[in-house]
Amino acid sequence: MFEEFVPLFRGPAAHFGADEYYQSKELWKRFFNEMAAHLRSLGKQPRAWGGFTRLSPTGDTTGFDPDVVINS
Numbered sequence: 047m048f049e050e051f052v053p054l055f056r057g058p059a060a061h062f063g064a065d066e067y068y069q070s071k072e073l074w075k076r077f078f079n080e081m082a083a084h085l086r087s088l089g090k091q092p093r094a095w096g097g098f099t100r101l102s103p104t105g106d107t108t109g110f111d112p113d114v115v116i117n118s
Contacts, residue, residue, distance in 0.1 A: 052088045059115065060085045065095035075109050082111040093117060 082092040
């Protein structure tokens with residue numbers, strides 16, 4: 047889907063949501079990181095919904111791609 051629609055947007059960023067993914071923390075982290083890498087491969091800066099409390103209630107964001115812009 048992203049391959050088809052991302053080229054239609056001229057801006058530097060693309061948003062992949064990520065706030066409605068409710069699997070285990072490890073599966074969610076994998077999804078988050080894979081989507082970020084995929085959008086970068088398409089030439090876009092990845093953005094996601096959420097906050098640091100959603101990423102980790104304890105504040106530990108270890109393992110999450112640190113270069114994703116978070117819209118909270």
